[in-house]
Amino acid sequence: MRIHCPYCGERGVEEYSYRGDATVRRPDANGPDALERFVEYLHLRDNPAGSHQEFWQHLHGCRAWLVVQRDVRTHAIESVVAASRRVAR
Amino acid sequence: MRAWRDAEPRPQYDVVIVGGGGHGLATAYYLAKEHGISNIAVLEKSYIGSGNVGRNTTIIRSNYLHPANARFYERSLKLWEGLEQDLNYNVMVSQRGVLNLFHSDGQRDAFARRGNAMRLNDIDAGLLDEAEVRRLLPYLDFDNARFPIRGGLLQPRGGTVRHDAVAWGYARGADRRGVDIIQNCEVTGIHIERGRVTGVETNRGVIRAAKVALCCAGNSSRVATMAGLRLPIESHVMQAFVTESVKPLVDMVVTFGAGHFYISQSNRGGLVFGGDIDGYNSYAQRGNLPTVEAVMESAMALMPGLGRLRVLRQWGGLMDMSMDGSPIIGLTPVEGIYLNAGWCYGGFKATPASGWCFAWTIARNQPHELNAPFRLDRFASGHVIDEKGAGAQPNLH
Ligand SMILES: Cc1cc2nc3c(=O)[nH]c(=O)nc-3n(C[C@H](O)[C@H](O)[C@H](O)COP(=O)(O)OP(=O)(O)OC[C@H]3O[C@@H](n4cnc5c(N)ncnc54)[C@H](O)[C@@H]3O)c2cc1C
Ligand SMILES: [Zn+2]
Numbered sequence: 001m002r003i004h005c006p007y008c009g010e011r012g013v014e015e016y017s018y019r020g021d022a023t024v025r026r027p028d029a030n031g032p033d034a035l036e037r038f039v040e041y042l043h044l045r046d047n048p049a050g051s052h053q054e055f056w057q058h059l060h061g062c063r064a065w066l067v068v069q070r071d072v073r074t075h076a077i078e079s080v081v082a083a084s085r086r087v088a089r
Numbered sequence: 090m091r092a093w094r095d096a097e098p099r100p101q102y103d104v105v106i107v108g109g110g111g112h113g114l115a116t117a118y119y120l121a122k123e124h125g126i127s128n129i130a131v132l133e134k135s136y137i138g139s140g141n142v143g144r145n146t147t148i149i150r151s152n153y154l155h156p157a158n159a160r161f162y163e164r165s166l167k168l169w170e171g172l173e174q175d176l177n178y179n180v181m182v183s184q185r186g187v188l189n190l191f192h193s194d195g196q197r198d199a200f201a202r203r204g205n206a207m208r209l210n211d212i213d214a215g216l217l218d219e220a221e222v223r224r225l226l227p228y229l230d231f232d233n234a235r236f237p238i239r240g241g242l243l244q245p246r247g248g249t250v251r252h253d254a255v256a257w258g259y260a261r262g263a264d265r266r267g268v269d270i271i272q273n274c275e276v277t278g279i280h281i282e283r284g285r286v287t288g289v290e291t292n293r294g295v296i297r298a299a300k301v302a303l304c305c306a307g308n309s310s311r312v313a314t315m316a317g318l319r320l321p322i323e324s325h326v327m328q329a330f331v332t333e334s335v336k337p338l339v340d341m342v343v344t345f346g347a348g349h350f351y352i353s354q355s356n357r358g359g360l361v362f363g364g365d366i367d368g369y370n371s372y373a374q375r376g377n378l379p380t381v382e383a384v385m386e387s388a389m390a391l392m393p394g395l396g397r398l399r400v401l402r403q404w405g406g407l408m409d410m411s412m413d414g415s416p417i418i419g420l421t422p423v424e425g426i427y428l429n430a431g432w433c434y435g436g437f438k439a440t441p442a443s444g445w446c447f448a449w450t451i452a453r454n455q456p457h458e459l460n461a462p463f464r465l466d467r468f469a470s471g472h473v474i475d476e477k478g479a480g481a482q483p484n485l486h
Contacts, residue, residue: 001377014379018369018484020323036469042481043321043412043468047310049372072324072370075377 001075006082007062019055021045022067022083049073055083092257093264098271098293102130104451105289105298107276107312109133111142111252111437112429113304114259114270115444116451118176121266123445124452129268130298131260132291134275138256141306142437144406146329146361148342148353149438150187150247151212154203155476157462158415159210164459165442166246172441178258180250181356186341187247190222190229190391192236196346200242207244215243226343228394236347236390247342249353255440279315279426286316286425302427302451307372307407309430316423320430321412321468323483326371326405327363327434328380332398334358343391350387360398362388366408366434368484376405408434413473414486418447418460427451428465433486 001013023046027037052072058064065083070076104120106113109131121127133139149169151162168175169182191197197216204214218240223231231238260270271293278290279301288297305312307324335358344351349365364384367376381403388395411417411431416439421428429447432439446460456464467473479485 012379013369013377014382020482020484021370039469040319044319045310045321045323046314046319047323047370049308049311049324052370054370070370073372075371075373 001077003056003066003068003077004080005058005061005064005066006080007064008058011058011061015058015060016056017059019057019065022053022055051078092261093270096130096269096271098130098132098274098291098296099269100295101297102269103128103298104300104302105129105296106131106302106304107289108140108304108306109137109260109270109272110140110304110306111255111259111440112306112432112443112447113302114256114263115440116302116304116429116447117263117268118259118266119445119448120452121263121268124448126452127267129263130296131263131268131270132274132276132289132296133270133272136272137260137270138253141406142256142440143253144329144404145252145437146351146353146363147249147252147437148187148247148351149250150244150342151438152187152189152203152207152214152242152244152247153476154206155474156210157474158476159207159212161442161446161459161463162438163210163212164445165439168441168445169250172258176258176262178254178261180254180258182248182250184246184248185353186243186245187344188217188222188225188241188243188341189344190238190241190346192239192347194239197239204242213244213246215245217241217243225341226339229391230393233390249342251356252437259444276312276315281316281423284424286423300425300427300451302429302447304429304447306430306432306436307409309409309428313428313430316421316426318421318423320417322409322431323370324372325366325368325408325410325484326373326376327366327408328376328384328403328405329361329363330384330400330403331355331359331361332395332400335360335398345387345391348383348387348390350384350391352388352392359401360395366410366484372407374405374407408432410483410486412468412481412483413475414477414479415474416443416463417465418443419450419456419464420454421465
């Protein structure tokens, strides 16, 4: 598996550190249902068998955080963007 | 003679078990044997033994620190000790000992603590010093400049079991008690009416059942989604390796304490070894080369002589990595759906106790005290069982 870092180019997966599902968002700690939302945020994952949006950090390279779209059935990388450039949802 | 019938699915059962791996088959066996429930179908999307039950490195042990884990895995080890008589089937239980090596003073203290905890739980454990390990395994690299071997924690009753024989033995035992084992039958949907399960949809038609038990290992999230459940699980891949056969060399299970590596020798003579999970979500049942390289480097650091051997095969299996590194065996929010999942890379040794506890839970609609701590709602209540203390990060457990 090789990931194309927007800053460094294509590098082997061993240069990167995996940081999990990039679709979960930290909930509002003051919201009325904060407790349930935090349980979901911390523990529950869709874990799809298909296209998965995930964080990788180019730890042994430029150290940038990336958002990678990857098919977890084949390990084919579909897209990579810097986490800082990710379009806010 | 066939070891079990090639059953055709019937329209209705008392219990449908999804997944014909070790846990699903053991659950069916104990439901029939201990609870008199034999109107059961085990639905397996592929063939029996195609999943992790036939892909693991066959190690059994109960060297845990946390009381809930210690009690549960020790029950499993006790069941292994009587399993061949129980099943009247040779599963090659070999209690050759599991030795966890340590390489520093700090690690020795941690292992001494674990060994003491094991003894307090009535589990066998012994701390070996360097000289004792040298006598047992003279070919290790004791004077390695970075990771000298200082000793090890030994569980003499740990060892290995022929993995696919376990699947076959439980399948045969369940079949003889009337259980239908249905291969090439994939569950594609779960029917729920007013919060209660009524049956499953498969590629071979609808099968009705008031109780549906999920034992899908690496595919747990996919199947649970069919019942509207979102699980505290990520699927990862773990690889393993086997070398050409050599004469008896490694007569116990040995784990490296300074890297991700463990090794044993199969009865055929091949050295079976592995390391850690690759570390990213995967349903591919195959891993990547950097992990292969890391495992080989660890192998060379511990046992330099291995460099002379050829690796014959390498493979991967799907791990259902849970958020606290411990399994889930119990009830779910959907009435009639029972969940057995989150086994991470250590579910083979759990097979007998998992099936035994899960059968109890399904038959009585409540967990046994051994599996009560492994409930699904522990993540919401905060009662997580985090043996490693790694936090909610599946790739670190
Ligand atoms: C390389 C490797 C090494 C390991 N080493 C060890 C070890 O040394 N010791 C140890 O204790 N554990 C080990 N494990 C872990 C252990 O193998 C697993 O935790 C355990 O086997 C999981 O339970 P199982 O046997 O029921 O799983 P499986 O055999 O995977 O059974 C699950 C079954 O569910 C079926 N299924 C999935 N979805 C559906 C569906 N929709 N419909 C019908 N059927 C479905 C699958 O086809 C599969 O056969 C290892 C695992 C791997 C991959
Ligand atoms: Zn970079």
